Amino acid sequence: MLQKITHLTVRDVRFPTSLEQHGSDAMHMDPDYSAAYVVLDTDSGLRGFGLTFTLGKGTEIVVRAVQALAGLVVGKSLHHIVSNFRGFYRLLTSDGQMRWLGPEKGVIHLATAAILNAVWDLWARVEGKILCRISIQDPKQIVSCIDFRYITDVLTEEEALGILVNAKEGKQQREDLMMNQGYPAYTTSCAWLGYSDQQLKQLCTDALQHGWTRFKVKVGADLEDDIRRCRLIRQMIGPSNTLMIDANQRWDVAEAISWVTRLAEVKPLWIEEPTSPDDILGHAAISKALAPLGIGVASGEQCHNRVMFKQFLQASALQFVQIDSCRLGSINENLAVLLMAHKFKVPVCPHAGGVGLCELVQHLILFDYICVSADLSGRMCEYVDHLHEHFTSPAVIQNAHYLTPKDPGYSCEMLESSVKRHEYPEGDVWKLQINK
Numbered sequence: 001m002l003q004k005i006t007h008l009t010v011r012d013v014r015f016p017t018s019l020e021q022h023g024s025d026a027m028h029m030d031p032d033y034s035a036a037y038v039v040l041d042t043d044s045g046l047r048g049f050g051l052t053f054t055l056g057k058g059t060e061i062v063v064r065a066v067q068a069l070a071g072l073v074v075g076k077s078l079h080h081i082v083s084n085f086r087g088f089y090r091l092l093t094s095d096g097q098m099r100w101l102g103p104e105k106g107v108i109h110l111a112t113a114a115i116l117n118a119v120w121d122l123w124a125r126v127e128g129k130i131l132c133r134i135s136i137q138d139p140k141q142i143v144s145c146i147d148f149r150y151i152t153d154v155l156t157e158e159e160a161l162g163i164l165v166n167a168k169e170g171k172q173q174r175e176d177l178m179m180n181q182g183y184p185a186y187t188t189s190c191a192w193l194g195y196s197d198q199q200l201k202q203l204c205t206d207a208l209q210h211g212w213t214r215f216k217v218k219v220g221a222d223l224e225d226d227i228r229r230c231r232l233i234r235q236m237i238g239p240s241n242t243l244m245i246d247a248n249q250r251w252d253v254a255e256a257i258s259w260v261t262r263l264a265e266v267k268p269l270w271i272e273e274p275t276s277p278d279d280i281l282g283h284a285a286i287s288k289a290l291a292p293l294g295i296g297v298a299s300g301e302q303c304h305n306r307v308m309f310k311q312f313l314q315a316s317a318l319q320f321v322q323i324d325s326c327r328l329g330s331i332n333e334n335l336a337v338l339l340m341a342h343k344f345k346v347p348v349c350p351h352a353g354g355v356g357l358c359e360l361v362q363h364l365i366l367f368d369y370i371c372v373s374a375d376l377s378g379r380m381c382e383y384v385d386h387l388h389e390h391f392t393s394p395a396v397i398q399n400a401h402y403l404t405p406k407d408p409g410y411s412c413e414m415l416e417s418s419v420k421r422h423e424y425p426e427g428d429v430w431k432l433q434i435n436k
């Protein structure tokens, strides 16, 4: 069976997380974690599920962008797509008219991610495997999914293949380790910017009891508040646990350096998104200034494509690469970034949280460890404890590690009942909000 894609559905699904300021940071004070949620139907009856993450308003624009791309997908067979996955990636990203809307950035790229995530999910389901196991199979197949256009000055197809072939050694032990112990995670759930000190303390106490050892705190709106909150959390977690801070692009370059210098006393491992996500040289300047303080720079959740990541790496502007499963063009583009990060010896610590991001990115980080980096030092994947109950195969955390997923696919199928209730604006949850 060729698994012909007969239909694409896309829905606007929003969760009112802003009501309790979950997810709030110095630039996004009231996010409603949302998704453009894609379902692909096939003639075999099997379906593929994918999504891209948004913050509420504007999700309808991403939905329209997915609809605009749908004609490139419907009617194709999965067999046809995956036998030339690079070509299919290009088809979606290089349409002679629609590429003007990007290229490979912004709404059109988020839409591409949602569709491609669903295609990867379908592929894994057809093979009856969890997603990361699909890509673990054969290095040649992996590189055939990557579009090397614009990055061959840093990574050629042959080099990529070399990295994957070299990493074959010890693969079984790494797979076993992931099965038994899982992938190390950190939590961002304790210290969103809108949380009170009391809430922060309570959540931190609970997290410590559950075995968390790595914590991220939102900063950037008010320096005195940041000093107080960071001292509080450092005091609670003690000197040997890990603390990271995240400013979500709030500062100019000089301001970032002076602000973070004031926070150096709490010994953060990294400052995340100190300034505009497009300012590669700005990040390089900040990295250079903070290196003597032992603070690295992390970014990636709004780094819009592999070309940007290439330049960040070339300019030594990042010490931690934060791939995102919905910002880049799905697994195809993330594979390119994982391989470039490996070449530059920069650890990958993915962005997750939101809605569905933990479910998706856990597959990518497993792939990274098993097939590319073979290394866990300095590496961890973000975890946020919200909205997992809406998925049919939610990410599972045990002892602050992501356990290897079990069900075939890419783990982002939502419960139909949840989708119905949260569909915007006609779902019950929103009808209630709107009528308040």
Ligand SMILES: C[C@H](O)[C@@H](O)[C@@H](O)[C@H](O)C(=O)O
Residues within 6 Å of the ligand: 022, 023, 024, 025, 028, 031, 055, 188, 246, 248, 301, 351, 352, 353, 354, 382
């Ligand atoms: C608006 C969102 O919650 C962001 O604050 C979040 O993705 C954050 O930057 C993170 O690193 O988890």
Ligand SMILES: [Mg+2]
Residues within 6 Å of the ligand: 246, 248, 272, 273, 301
């Ligand atoms: Mg962040």
